[in-house]
Amino acid sequence: MNKTYCPSLTEYKRRLSREVKIGDLPMGGLNPIRVQSMTTVDTMDTLGSVEQTLRMVEAGCEYVRITAPSVKEAQNLLEIKKELRKRGCNVPLIADIHFTPNAAELAARIVEKVRVNPGNYADKKKFDIIEYTDATYAAEVERIRERFRPLVQICKQYGTAMRIGTNHGSLSDRILSRYGDTPLGMVESALEFLRLCEEENYYDVVLSMKASNTQVMVQAYRLLVQKLDEEGLQPYPLHLGVTEAGEAEDGRIKSAVGIGTLLEDGLGDTVRVSLTEAPEAEAPVAKALIDRYTNRAAEAKPIAPLAADFTAAVVNNAALGQSETAAVVTADADLSPIDPFQYHRRATREVLNLGGQNVPxxxxxxxxxxxxxxxxxxxxxxxxxxxxxxxxxxxxxxxxxxxxxxxxxxxxxxxxxxxxxxxxxxxxxxxxxxxxxxxxxxxxxxxxxxxxxxxxxxxxxxxxxxxxxxxxxxxxxxxxxxxxxxxxxxxxxxxxxxxxxxxxxxxxxxxxxxxxxxxxxxxxxxxxxxxxxxxxxxxxxxxxxxxxxxxxxxxxxxxxxxxxxxxxxxxxxxARTRMSKTEYISCPSCGRTLFDLQETTAMIRKRTDHLKGVKIGIMGCIVNGPGEMADADYGYVGVGKGKIALYRGQEVIKKSVPEEQAVDQLIDLMREDGKWIEPVFLEEPVIG
Known part of the structure; x- marks a missing residue:
């Protein structure tokens, strides 16, 4: 099994990716790791979007993403861009597209980069067909390719970059039917689009594999790098992010677990930290993560390569005619005793309450x-x-x-x-x-x-x-x-x-x-x-x-x-190894959001943060609804002004609940499932 997913497991070396031009600020190659974030103001609010973008740039954002859920928002990107340039701000703009190819094709003529999600872009998520034959699968892939091809050609003509951004929670029914809800499915979803880009000789592509589950996210990025190399595809830059990380301390910790793990192995060319906070709060966190690696190679002490222990592999490689040096390099790149693409806990003996099957x-x-x-x-x-x-x-x-x-x-x-x-x-x-x-x-x-x-x-x-x-x-x-x-x-x-x-x-x-x-x-x-x-x-x-x-x-x-x-x-x-408190999978808000995410998240947290190990998804719109909260036990999703849909897992239970009743009905749903526990408060004063 080829386990190679990074330049070295022991020496800090940044993966050398292809350079992609995004406006006047290239990404990848030998360029620094870039910082980016996404606006939360309605895209039709031109001045509001401009003012927020300026605050984000001041906070350290090098790229700014703006949602374009329909053609009218895509058209208004031009007005936003004009006003920014008038004010002397040349930050590259990225249009965020999900379900609307027409909006993507228009936006690609205006902004420096478009982001498409393969699971939502011209793909179906209705589960009309659960089992695909090879023929029906291939036919569906070809249909999607033909719908995607015009965007690729427009991007190539206008010099517009593209991010093919797979999200764990929004895989299509076709991908799920063949690969399941897996990192491999995420990778294949992106590769289908990427292969067409290369056929069209279009290479200004950035890739991402985002998930709220950090284990899935890290495994998917690693597998993506391995598959790119295996198929002989270009070493495209990687956009790192943990989607719907949440707020405050929990959001920062979760982001660092996922993003930092990949940065440690030299992966990543741009970082977006997704917090349920004002977007200008995200850039300093991303920068703090990135800055740790500015002088890492110079500051690090040498670590013995894996071949120093795995001597049998070195001997075997040498016996095959490789030089000792080549054998060492091969061993260090591919001798990991663990599977980097699938979680397995190291087997240990149990000592009192440590090791074995005990939680950490x-x-x-x-x-x-x-x-x-x-x-x-x-x-x-x-x-x-x-x-x-x-x-x-x-x-x-x-x-x-x-x-x-x-x-x-x-x-x-x-x-x-x-x-x-x-x-x-x-x-x-x-x-x-x-x-x-x-x-x-x-x-x-x-x-x-x-x-x-x-x-x-x-x-x-x-x-x-x-x-x-x-x-x-x-x-x-x-x-x-x-x-x-x-x-x-x-x-x-x-x-x-x-x-x-x-x-x-x-x-x-x-x-x-x-x-x-x-x-x-x-x-x-x-x-x-x-x-x-x-x-x-x-x-x-x-x-x-x-x-x-x-x-x-x-x-x-x-x-x-x-x-x-x-x-x-x-x-x-x-890291999903010990669940000791309620987890909130909340999106960072954007122009699609249908309620105040920060206020709503705080309200739900106040009512539910005593529940141990329950995962609650809080999503501002249907785009970030059942898909992005794929890992949640319950979901609270905006479906209209003042209207909320409540989910059990990915199944919608109540479709249009008035916002003022939604939290109570969410708690009622937990009661039905036997997962609700009344909060207990200390009756006596605690000293200290």
Whole structure:
């Protein structure tokens, strides 16, 4: 199986794509990774669209996308463009097209780029035919190609670029019938259109594979790159994005998990972060993700190529007549012991509640918190009531706390386990309710072990043959795996590959420590580093920590701990490995939106955010309705002014509910399904 989807799994190298000219600002090739976003104002509001575009450009947008759902909006793009140019703004404009080929053909004569969605552009989504024969399938493909061909020819004539943007939730019935709701179906949907572009000698194409499910999104992009190479097609630039990521912290974390994972491997030529916020709020997030890679190659420490461990493959390649150098290159490109196109969790032994079939666990680092008290545990999700003299755990309660050299001086709540440094554990009498954390050298020389669970700090360099043997021989050992390499995720992944190659099945806690960063930088970096590993099935837990300046107060430490604890659970949820709270799949709004998305999302969140693991799609229009919320349990979709359709999965249950009644009826639908839980509020005051 050809697993090659990026230039290197161990060295930071950006994929060299074809350069595509978009107005005066080319994308791909050796150009920087570009930032873009999309307006939310009605496209017929010329001045409103212009003013918002100017704000977006000021915020860092290099391309601005505007919806053109019909011919009249496509025509008005010319007025918007004229006014922008009159004001000295030359930002390239992109027309967003879904169901209307006529609008696309008109827009292509006006703007610098058009975006089409293969699942919606001249394709059917009525499920008239569930089973296609080869002949009926081919006939349908040819019908779509003939409908698409005029747009390609217009784009070629006018020098207009095109994005072929597949969305996971809007695959046609034909694609679904043959490929299912899969990354392969997404890729094939785009390739059908792309093959026609190449037949017409039209190459100014950008590709995207967007999904709200980060696992599906990452797998689809990887598979797309592999298929382009396999078919000998051009290395087209990639537009990266997690569709309908949501708002606030959750939206940023989810975007970073998906987009950051691909950026780590050198994939991506432009980024759009889809937040249910004002569009000018998106560009700084995209830029923060991109900027991390500006000097990555220079800052990264060398990582041994996979061939260093997978020696058998090198020998076999050499035996086939390849040089040793060629064998190493081949091995590093295609020797990954995991399937990058399909999720499989690394097989591990179960140690207490870690590994095996257990969900990934969250460990909180309290080792530097001064003067720990009962009330301080609220920062890691364990709330202490002085009135009742007991703890209550919320849905984001940490599973473990690491106290280092300072064991906690009071009894912990049930379910919360404490990890202490090995020396503190020995000096404290080897308590059975404390679990020791060994440095690698301590683990190698000490005979003292906890009978159930022992943690061992490791990095890639310390995973020697001797260390691996000790881990293999101890069924109680769990690794805490870290790195100080700027190229962090690939180095930790490389350590996992070594474990897999040597058949070491001990569970692993991913440990990421950051210097002094802003809260948003910590969010984005941790979501990338940890999320990228989780998406590949690597990791049985996470522990995050960050440095604070020495003069920071205890309250500031607690605030940081709270943020890191929530971030840990947020990353696990965004990677679809542990669902601990309600997930909102909400679109970022555009000119098609039929209600105030930010206000509505806040209202629905207020009523439902206590539901653990329920996914609710909140979509502003039918274009982003049943398709884009494909992964949701329930949907709230605008179908007209003041009218809402309610969905169970992708099935519409109520078609035209008055907006003022819609949230109540959504909750009634959950009640019918037995998924509604009345919110519970603490009756007694929580101290701290």
């Amino acid at each position: 666990r969250v460990m909180a680092d309290l080792s530097r918190l001064p003067g720990l008290e009962y009330a301080d545990l609220r920062a890691v999700g364990h709330l202490y009531s002085a009135f009742l003299d007991k703890f209550q755990m919320n849905d984001l309660g940490a599973d473990y706390v690491y106290s280092g050299q300072r064991p906690i001086p009071f009894m912990l709540p049930n379910g919360l386990k404490e990890v202490v440094d090995f020396s503190a554990w020995v000096d404290g009498g080897q308590r059975s309710d404390h679990f020791p954390a060994f440095m690698a050298a301590e683990f190698a020389t000490s005979e003292a072990r906890h009978p159930e669970l022992n943690f061992v700090f490791h990095n890639l360099a310390s995973l020697t043959e001797e260390a691996l043997g000790l881990l293999h021989a101890d069924p109680t050992a769990v690794l805490i795996l870290s790195t100080d390499n700027a190229h962090a995720m690939p180095e930790i992944r490389r350590a996992f590959f070594r474990l897999i190659d040597k058949k070491i099945t001990n569970p692993v806690i991913i440990n990421r420590q950051y210097p002094v960063l802003t809260p948003e930088q910590t969010q984005l970096y941790a979501a990338t580093d940890v999320g990228g590993l989780l998406l590949d099935g690597l990791g049985d837990g996470v522990v995050l920590s960050t440095e604070l300046l020495p003069e920071r107060s205890k309250e500031e430490w607690l605030q940081t701990l709270d943020q890191l604890n929530q971030l840990s659970f947020g990353i696990l949820q965004a």
